[in-house]
Amino acid sequence: MKKHIVVLAGDGIGPEITDAAVEAMQKVASLYGHEFEFEHCLMGACAIRETGEPLPAETVKKCLASDSVLLGAVGAKVDDPFINSLPGNKRPEAGLLGIRKAMGLYSNVRPARLFPALAGASPLRKDIADRGMDLVIVRELIGGIYFGKRGGGVDPDMGEYAWDTEQYSVKEVTRIAKIAFEMARGRRKKVTSIDKENVLDSSRLWRKTVHEVAKDYPDVELVDMLVDNAAQQLVKDPSQFDVIVTSNIFGDILSDEAAMITGSIGMLSSSSLGDTKCGLYEPIHGSAPDIAGMDIANPIATVLAGAMMLRDSFGLNEEAKAIERAVDKVLDKGYRTADIMSAGMQQVKGSEMRRLIVESIEKA
Ligand code: IPM
Numbered sequence: 096m097k098k099h100i101v102v103l104a105g106d107g108i109g110p111e112i113t114d115a116a117v118e119a120m121q122k123v124a125s126l127y128g129h130e131f132e133f134e135h136c137l138m139g140a141c142a143i144r145e146t147g148e149p150l151p152a153e154t155v156k157k158c159l160a161s162d163s164v165l166l167g168a169v170g171a172k173v174d175d176p177f178i179n180s181l182p183g184n185k186r187p188e189a190g191l192l193g194i195r196k197a198m199g200l201y202s203n204v205r206p207a208r209l210f211p212a213l214a215g216a217s218p219l220r221k222d223i224a225d226r227g228m229d230l231v232i233v234r235e236l237i238g239g240i241y242f243g244k245r246g247g248g249v250d251p252d253m254g255e256y257a258w259d260t261e262q263y264s265v266k267e268v269t270r271i272a273k274i275a276f277e278m279a280r281g282r283r284k285k286v287t288s289i290d291k292e293n294v295l296d297s298s299r300l301w302r303k304t305v306h307e308v309a310k311d312y313p314d315v316e317l318v319d320m321l322v323d324n325a326a327q328q329l330v331k332d333p334s335q336f337d338v339i340v341t342s343n344i345f346g347d348i349l350s351d352e353a354a355m356i357t358g359s360i361g362m363l364s365s366s367s368l369g370d371t372k373c374g375l376y377e378p379i380h381g382s383a384p385d386i387a388g389m390d391i392a393n394p395i396a397t398v399l400a401g402a403m404m405l406r407d408s409f410g411l412n413e414e415a416k417a418i419e420r421a422v423d424k425v426l427d428k429g430y431r432t433a434d435i436m437s438a439g440m441q442q443v444k445g446s447e448m449r450r451l452i453v454e455s456i457e458k459a
């Protein structure tokens with residue numbers, strides 16, 4: 096199989112971790128007789144510094160023409176004076192939002208599970224963590240308050256003000272709900288739809304629409320949950336969740352909470368897809384500019400994002416498994432990067448972790 100993959104390494108640790116994933120995918124390609132061609136494009140703070148734009152038109156063109164996109168992370172240091180002087184639509188994050196929109200990636204899938212090899216890493220009380228957690232957040236990605244109308248000004252009474260709007264259409268909710276129900280069918284057959292129905296009109300439409308979609312999936316249980324309660328339930332008993340479907344902003348917040356509960360945010364990856372197989376795959380964690388270039392970043396989430404791409408966009412299940420097996424093997428042997436280190440394990444640098452994983456990739 097021949098595939099053209101765009102790499103958006105981005106900022107901070109992005110280049111180190113995407114390099115690791117590219118190397119792992121290249122090893123798979125050579126073992127299984129595929130040809131993966133990787134092309135690097137600019138997005139984020141690095142793009143702003145070189146071109147003045149967080150998402151150059153050239154990058155959009157290349158991504159749209161590709162078979163899929165691998166992303167590291169975007170974002171500068173929180174106290175970067177140059178980046179902080181930019182208006183919102185010129186910030187590094189605008190690059191990420193722009194590429195999601197341009198590629199029509201409405202469905203962001205973020206699995207969060209407790210890895211057996213990292214038992215004890217969860218910040219939850221042991222008896223709660225022991226019940227297990229294996230959930231997937233299906234986050235609507237190109238609608239809601241992120242993309243609603245916004246504005247602001249100065250008013251004689253209020254002073255300076257700004258506003259953003261949350262808006263959803265039946266069409267937008269229907270397509271994301273379908274993804275969640277389809278996914279639940281292949282899992283434990285439960286969908287929890289999270290909204291703020293007691294306050295927001297957009298949430299009332301969300302809930303009504305999800306229930307409409309549910310009629311086509313009588314084999315799947317549907318539970319409605321208010322977002323504030325969901326934040327509690329996630330720490331009280333995360334084992335109750337199978338597939339969560341929610342809006343852009345609620346999904347942003349809850350997926351960070353869920354990732355943190357696993358205690359291994361450096362291990363989790365996510366996919367973003369629209370109506371085609373051309374998707375965007377990335378680690379869940381951010382650009383961590385404070386540790387960039389120190390060779391301590393954990394490349395596992397990005398390597399596993401590469402595996403997700405092989406499976407979900409290219410249908411290369413065996414190849415994806417070969418990468419996942421290699422990661423399991425290295426963890427089973429006790430190798431850990433600093434972020435997932437625990438007593439009795441062997442701490443390694445990021446580059447060492449990368450070498451160990453690539454070496455361990457074998458054809459089944
Ligand atoms: C994420 C990130 C982005 C988001 C930022 C970087 C724009 O937090 O992917 O969750 O809010 O969607």
Ligand code: MG
Nearest residue numbers: 347348350351
């Ligand atoms: Mg986020």
